[in-house]
Amino acid sequence: MHRPMEGVRVLEVAQFTFVPAAGAVLADWGADIVKVEHAETGDAQRGLVRVLGLDAGREGSSFAPIMEGPNRSKRSIGIALDKPESRPVLEELVRRSDVFLTNYLPAARRKLGITLEDIRAINPDIIFVVGSGFGGGGPDSERGAYDSTAFWARGGSADGLNDPDTDRSVFMPSGAYGDNLGGMTIAGGIAAALFGRKCTGEPSELDVSLLAVGAWATQFNVNLAMMTGGPLPKESKKTQAPGNPLSGNYRTSDGRWLQFSVLQPTRYWGEFFRALGLDELAADTRYGTLEAIAAEKDTIFTTIADAIASRPYEDWVVAFKDFSGQWAPVQDAWDIANDAALIANGRIVDVIDADGKPQKLVANPVRFDRQPVRMTRAPQFAEHTDDILRELGLDDDQLIALKIAGAVT
Template sequence: MDRPLEGIRVLEVAQYTFVPAAGAVLADWGADIIKVEHAETGDPQRGLVRVLGYDANRAGSSFAPIMEGPNRSKRSIGIDLSVPEARPVLEELIRRSDVFLTNYLPGPRAKLGLTLEDVRAINPNIIYVTGSGFGSEGPDAASGAYDSTGFWARGGSAEGIMAPGADHVTFMPAGAYGDNIGGMTIAGGIAAAIAGRERTGEPSVVDVSLLGVAAWATQFTVNLALFTGGPLPKVQKTTQAAGNPLTGAYRTADDRWLQFSMLQPTRFWNEFVMLLGLDHLVDDPRFATMAGITENAETIVSWFADAIAARPYDEWTEIFQKLSGPWAPLQNSWELGHDQALVANGRIVDLVDADGESQQLVANPVKFDNAPVKMVRAPQFAEHTDEILQELGIDDENLIGLKIAGAVT
């Protein structure tokens, strides 16, 4: 069963990435996702042209990765939920869905008749899911957030990577960073709710907040601060374990980096120093114990650094294919997109865009029955409006009437 959610329909009334990313994961898992977009303006993310200093799309192409990633394999319907004539359409969609998924704030949900009570009055068995900034309870329940605020800043990650005395805040490593992590979390919550409803017959109300996802991601330091009774002291972060030169990052001759994490240094010592060309250190009695390595760690680090700095990145990545201890190259996004492990496991998927051009997208990390992900491009704005309305039994005359009223695209 490589598409375990086949036959599940999700009605997604959401925009940007956080909650739509959950819909994309569910679509990868086989669910039918109907994305509701405003009849005139669509998902505002379609209008983004610059993200973190990068162009979000390319002239002459309909393919915009920031839109494609969280919306692949969905169908899009354009509805103006504020128009009374649109209400019967919305209600029929709710009636035919297993999951209602939204990131609308409580105020707009109440205004548009999308509260839990409104939706359950139409379909008592529907699973009701919200992605929020700060949770469904508490003083900030009605406040919105982006991942840069609710996840990265307030959630502790930004402060956690700042060096002592830093004069600027380091920004997220990628656009929609917390959103995509949060979307995966929402998808997991929905899958659990579907399993629970199958077992008990009771539909769940699910809420996942960006702040909650951030606290989970940084829980080691959060838990440690709670345990010690106050803020943790600011320390100089390093990738190197104290006293262990076989951990940490080393720079190559061409200013690339390699990361090592051999937590049992005596086990890998001879193998590592031979690959570095430091054969004279093999079976050196000074470094036969952890205590000996720790005592001489500073000197050993300088030896290793000099050795690695003598060769370029490509040579070292070839040499270290023979290393049995844990290590990894520091890869950029292009290299990650071509990583042999991702490609071999079907986590980079080929598809065809709306222009007939071949493109690639990252698949969700969950793999079922060793099967490839069945993925198609994201829908164009309101692309499936007529198709979905006809599925609901709306004939051509009424469809035209809905369009004249401005209820649908």
């Protein structure tokens, strides 16, 4: 059963990445996702041409990763939900769905008649899922958010990376960073809700907020602050374990980085320094205890930093290839795309884009039964409108009438 969601039908009324990313994960797992897009403008994310200063696509190509990632393997239908002529189409889609998935704000849901009460009046058994900025309760329940604000800034990740003397708060390392984590969280919640409905017959209402996902990601710090009764002290992030220079990041001669997390430095001491080419230090018996290492941490840190700074990144990747301690090269996006472990485990997937050209996408991190992910490209705007409407039983005259009314595209 490597596609455990086969047979599950999801109606997605959402845009951007948070929430659509959940649909993408469910599609990877085998669900049938019908994506409802605005009949005139489509998903607003289709209009993004630059993300974090980078081109979102390539001139002359239909393939745009900002849309492909969170929308692969879906079908798109263009519906003007604000036109009464479209209501029968929406209602029939709701009747045929197991899950209703949205990130529209409460005011928009009320205006368009897609609140929990509206949807459950059509299909009492449907699982109703909202991805929100700050949760369905409290003073900010009506406010919108992006992952940069609710997840990254308000959820604690930015503060956790800021050194005490920084003059600029650190920004997210990748576009849609919190959105993708949030989408994975929503997908897990939907899986639990489907299981619960099967066991009890009761459908669930789910609310996953970017703020809550952010707090979950930083929960160690949050829990520690609550235990101590105040803000945590600010320290430089030069090493994750102060007093242990074998746990930290070091810069190579060509400006790349290596990350070490050797939390048992006495166990790996000799092997570590032999990999560095410092055999004399590897055999130095003065550093046989944690206390002795901590007492000389600054000197040892400088020795390691100087050694690593003397050679380029690729040399060190080879030198530490067989090191049994815990370390990793700090990889950029191209390195990750070519990571042997990801490829061997089927987490980099080949797809054919709308122009018939081969492309690659990152798969969701869950692998079922050691099988590859079956994935197709994201749909073009409203690409499947006619097919979906015919599945609902509409004939050509009815399709034309809906299009003349502006109810569908």
